Amino acid sequence: EERFELLKTYEICAASGELGPKQRVGDEQVPEGFYSVTASAMNPASSYHLSFNVGYPNAYDKKLGRTGSLIMIHGDCVSIGCLAMTDEGIEEIYTLVDAAHRSGQKAVQVQLLPFRLTKKKLAQHKASEWHSFWQNLKQGYDLFEKHHIPPKVSVKDGEYVFE
Numbered sequence: 001e002e003r004f005e006l007l008k009t010y011e012i013c014a015a016s017g018e019l020g021p022k023q024r025v026g027d028e029q030v031p032e033g034f035y036s037v038t039a040s041a042m043n044p045a046s047s048y049h050l051s052f053n054v055g056y057p058n059a060y061d062k063k064l065g066r067t068g069s070l071i072m073i074h075g076d077c078v079s080i081g082c083l084a085m086t087d088e089g090i091e092e093i094y095t096l097v098d099a100a101h102r103s104g105q106k107a108v109q110v111q112l113l114p115f116r117l118t119k120k121k122l123a124q125h126k127a128s129e130w131h132s133f134w135q136n137l138k139q140g141y142d143l144f145e146k147h148h149i150p151p152k153v154s155v156k157d158g159e160y161v162f163e
Contacts (some may be wrong), residue, residue, distance in 0.1 A: 041054075
């Protein structure tokens with residue numbers, strides 16, 4: 001299997017909410033977790049230049065009764081729960097995701113993380129109510145960092161499970 005290498009880093013130009021996952025419709029939070037973008041999630045006619053749906057809520061969110069939908073990565077630098085990129089940034093990202101679908105990839109994994117889940121950074125947030133959740137996300141983050149292959153993700157007993 002091919003390993004992924006960093007191609008480019010994009011700054012998010014607008015995101016709403018605070019650290020911690022989206023829990024309900026209208027909370028203006030950005031989801032945190034592991035999501036899948038399918039070809040049907042692509043929206044070239046978006047009001048926000050270009051967009052794609054990240055697939056929230058996923059199985060994990062549904063298990064916890066989290067609500068909301070249509071969480072997008074898009075252009076136009078405005079956000080009420082989505083991740084807004086510059087128009088130039090979304091053009092590149094959208095093109096890459098679209099190319100993956102066109103070459104036969106059924107879904108593109110999107111890891112929505114509150115910050116780089118290093119030991120040091122996680123320790124800085126030890127007092128957060130989300131610390132144990134972030135430790136669970138870190139398992140998938142660490143697998144990707146070690147192998148450079150998106151981990152296979154499932155949900156068991158209310159936690160993400162990675163292989």
